Amino acid sequence: MKNYIIFLVIIISFIACTKRDNRKVVNDTKDVSEVKKESKTVAIADLPFVIDSTTYMIHPIGNYTTHKSRSEYIGSSGSYTSDNISFTNFSKNRISGSISNVKFQHIDSNELKSLTKNILKIHSMNFLRDLYKKTENGYFVYNLTDKDTNADxxxxxxxxxxxxxxxxxxxxxxxxxxxxxxLVTWKTILEANKLYFKTIEDIDGNGEFDKKDKMHYFYLDLSVPNSKVIEYDPI
Incomplete structure (x- = not known):
């Protein structure tokens, strides 16, 4: 029995070491418009979130995948259960989830304006509240995927x-x-009114990200409208 357990551990370790990196970059990637559609997906919107201390509401839009019949979504009370229909999480400065688009609405208007017409997947959007308090310039920063880079x-x-x-x-x-x-990470430096971020590039072209690849460092001046991203070398 002991020998069997040792053999099993060796097999599991071998599988773990040889597992392919799903974040690899494939040169022959499909256009984002060709990304496959789930057969049971429907476009839905969460109820709006008010960004505190601002005059705007946010309407997240998502592609929700159904796995149950209508009766299975309805509880004993005869109403839909909230955890089955919602696809976003909201905190004071951050909205996260599986978001395909966002619509913005001024609190004094009935008009909803779309963020984009492109196909993408927003993982999170962050309101730079501290910068807004300091400069009254309001920004959202988005972590998202805009291309099927591993061609799956x-x-x-x-x-x-x-x-x-x-x-x-x-x-x-x-x-x-x-x-x-x-994208590896990002942060704001309030004292400098700048957004800093770093990325990693598959510089050796082997289709995967590893320690042989190159790290890039950038900043954006948030005090200047439409300013250009600047790459810098801190090493």
Missing amino acids: GDLDYNDLETLYISSLNGTGFRKLSPNGQD
Whole structure:
């Protein structure tokens, strides 16, 4: 029995060591419009979130995948259970989930304006509240996927993550991180009014990210509208 357990541990270790990296970059990637559609997905919106101390509401839009019949979604009370229909989480400064688009609405208007017409998957959007308090310039920073970089037919966490930014009302939505680079992390330095981020590039072209690849460092001046992303070398 002891020998069997040892043999099993060796097999599991071998499988773990040889498991392929799902975040690899495939050169012959499909256009994002060709990403496969789930047969049971429907576009739905969560109820709006009010961004505290601002005049805007946020309506997250998602592609919800159904796995049950209508009767299975309804509890004993005869109403839908909230945990089955919602697809986002909201905190004071952050909205996260599986979001395909966002619509913005001024609290004094009935008009809803879409963030984008592109196909993408927003993992999170963060309101830069401290900067807003200091400068009254409102920004959202987005962690998202905009390309099926591993060519598996899905936009998900196995594809490269990119960094985007928009104004408080959703205008000026643009990409900050370069194509072909995976976002590692980002942060704001309030004292300098700058957004800093770093990415990793598959510099050796082996289709996977490892220690042989190159790290890139960037900053964006948030005190200047539509400022350019600057790459710098801290090493």
